[in-house]
Amino acid sequence: GDSVTQMEGPVTLSEEAFLTINCTYTATGYPSLFWYVQYPGEGLQLLLKATKADDKGSNKGFEATYRKETTSFHLEKGSVQVSDSAVYFCALNRDDKIIFGKGTRLHILP
Amino acid sequence: EPEVTQTPSHQVTQMGQEVILRCVPISNHLYFYWYRQILGQKVEFLVSFYNNEISEKSEIFDDQFSVERPDGSNFTLKIRSTKLEDSAMYFCASRVSGTGGNQPQHFGDGTRLSIL
Numbered sequence: 001g002d003s004v005t006q007m008e009g010p011v012t013l014s015e016e017a018f019l020t021i022n023c024t025y026t027a028t029g030y031p032s033l034f035w036y037v038q039y040p041g042e043g044l045q046l047l048l049k050a051t052k053a054d055d056k057g058s059n060k061g062f063e064a065t066y067r068k069e070t071t072s073f074h075l076e077k078g079s080v081q082v083s084d085s086a087v088y089f090c091a092l093n094r095d096d097k098i099i100f101g102k103g104t105r106l107h108i109l110p
Numbered sequence: 111e112p113e114v115t116q117t118p119s120h121q122v123t124q125m126g127q128e129v130i131l132r133c134v135p136i137s138n139h140l141y142f143y144w145y146r147q148i149l150g151q152k153v154e155f156l157v158s159f160y161n162n163e164i165s166e167k168s169e170i171f172d173d174q175f176s177v178e179r180p181d182g183s184n185f186t187l188k189i190r191s192t193k194l195e196d197s198a199m200y201f202c203a204s205r206v207s208g209t210g211g212n213q214p215q216h217f218g219d220g221t222r223l224s225i226l
């Protein structure tokens with residue numbers, strides 16, 4: 001069945017560092033892809049999405065490009081802030097069900 | 111910005127007892143979902159609901175589980191006789207109409223269910 005694999009955490013970076021969180025997927029066809037973020041004590045918030053190959057989703061300085069050749073949807077940000085500390089989930093939509101990766105915890109040090 | 115609201119935030123229940131988790135989806139949304147996350151594991155789909163009936167359910171969603179939309183605003187998940195392995199964070203989600211594959215689902219903050 002469909003699945004999402006993302007890099008193990010935690011990831012610890014200094015403020016203003018460049019961020020990459022790797023995500024690959026296994027799926028038939030071209031499902032929509034998402035990144036969700038969970039800040040401490042809060043629920044899952046949609047961060048960005050891409051619905052077809054080569055689409056780039058972006059929000060709050062974060063970007064991810066839907067790469068069908070490598071079945072990847074890596075999350076990037078050029079300069080992270082302490083407020084970006086959270087758990088990030090890569091996900092795909094298969095038949096109106098969201099399939100999540102395990103999540104990557106990100107710590108940003110001031 | 112409108113949001114999905116879940117209550118309570120934390121529920122502690124004795125094994126074998128019934129529990130009802132409550133959700134108020136975003137008001138113009140028509141599709142509703144429950145997911146759960148056992149500690150340290152992935153968020154898993156449980157059930158989807160549209161037009162007052164279940165659209166799809168996973169193998170986790172056995173006869174002990176049920177969902178209901180008792181009025182125009184609430185969406186509930188009931189576990190009839192809780193087991194220790196039901197301990198998890200339960201997330202409610204909703205979305206607008208349209209193609210299910212493209213429309214994002216909006217999630218609540220979750221209810222942490224602890225079975226003793």
